[in-house]
Amino acid sequence: MIRYRLAMVEAHRVLGRSLFERGPATPKKVAVVCGVLALLLLLIATAALHMGSEPVSREAVAEVLRTHLFGGAGEPTVSDTIVWRIRGPRVLLGLAAGAALAVAGVLLQALLRNPLAEPYVLGISGGAALGAIFAVLGFAELPLLRPLLAFTGAALVTALVYGLSRGRTGISTERLVLAGLILATLLWSAVALVLALVPNPHLRGLTFWMMGDLSGGGNGLLPLVLGIVFGAAAVAYAHARRLNLLMVGEEDARVLGVDVERVKTAAYLLASLLAGTIVSVAGAIGFVGLLVPHLVRMLWGSDNRLVIPAAALSGAILVVLADAVARTALAPRELPVGAVMASLGAPFFILLLRRA
């Protein structure tokens, strides 16, 4: 009994220290923080399965999951269709979108050494959207081209923003935010223009997609999207220590033996890939990459060995939660999840800008 008590006290101490301490990441701290976040994500994702315009009881959700995950004979029921065919993919897509956008934010922030960098704010999502629309217009029969062209659009805009915001003394916040704002406005106008002018049956319904929409559940691309997000996040994690040094300064990183150009290229490509992929299937969900990394750093410091996995998990939690709100707030009508995120994120962005 006493031994049990001591173990509990010790566990409490480790948990408390890891959960509420900044500073260099340690394996223990990463394990504790990510473990707690993963548990939370699991709870919220399961809860999201039974929330919606058509309520499905917890027991029914559990039954559907048990049937599909562990095998078992069962007649296809209505709850089965709702939970496994409609809500499941949607929750998974939200999870992927949140994780991807949060990690893309972390990468862009390290690359530009600016906590305000984020795919939506910098117009990168706009570039990806335009790329995705071209794919739909020109090659509707090749769904794989959609994420590919979205990635190309995202990469082009990232390069453009980087070039535009870089002055002789490095990258200034003002130039960065202005360049992003202008590009975002321009690109989203182009998207709206194409949607309004081109009478293409494939484009119908894309207005909703433009504002961030998870209802498609990936349109058959879900396994690919999950694979890309997981892979890109893993590669990003492999660069975590180098990104830590890059965040202090390019010359500083070089002095410590970092191949700065390689790390910058990796961060740039991975961020574009993550943002492009998500936009192509879920439209523009803004501010995740801004809110999440900031909160994670505020709680646990800036060490990317912790920030990257913690931001991925927290981003997933946030978007799954936001989508649950979008589905239920005005049920049976649905709101675009991007609008829900923007109403959360925009005030936060203003707050950050005032502090920068």
Added chain:
Amino acid sequence: MLQVRDVTFAYERSARPVLAGVSLVVASGELVAVIGPNGSGKTTLLRLMRGLLRPQRGEVLWEGKPLGHFSPRELAQRFGVVLQEPKLGFPMTVLEYVLHARFPYSNGFGFESERDRQIALSALRLMRALEFKDRELAELSGGERQRVVLARALAGEPRALLLDEPTANLDVRFQVEMLALIRRITRERALSTVFIAHELNLVAEFADRVLLLKDGQVIACGPPHEVFTEERLRQAFEAEFLVDRHPLSGAPRITFVGPIPDRGGNPSGERTNGAASAPKFVLQRER
């Protein structure tokens, strides 16, 4: 031993060279100061010595081998560099920052070992910065940050130290303490140390040798009592100085007298007949 051999460097091909024909040898255990007016090429020289810039002519050698012979990781292990104050947009604790110096000893992944941690802590202890190891870098005062930055350079267990104004932002007592500490570490660990400074009297007191630069050229290089002469200082800084001996240490003591007035364009209206009769005491009280 760090050797700079007849180095010439320009940022752009056509531009006037920032450094022209500069040579310098820094032995182990030696503390060399680089001084000169703003824009004389001091920081550029430091960057060249670390291999961050490549000279158009001449070469930089470490232990007799050109810097190009070493991998980026090897150079990072051998050189402790303080270039400028870090500008951080992200929260970061002091210990986290100092631990960055252990990166060249890692395989690029994973976490710092207990040994890395001990080395970082002892570097902080040496700089008397241990008590703020858990504080945010952004919350430190200028002087505290300067000590942390130097602690990070030392935490890399370097063989050479290249320091750009390690005494900037420090009050006079900390300036003396900082230089005394740098000199002690240079001797104890047999480092080749080069630092840039503007406080001529401190340089005269602490440096083994002094390199005096002007417009990218070496005006003088040698022990303080050879470099700090009224003639050479006037040439470098275009100002009048008095040089005598410090009554306690015997090192050269430099007193700033005043800028050399422009010929013909003297603001006070006094006529001067060239440098020979330049007024010795411009700093006297205004009438």
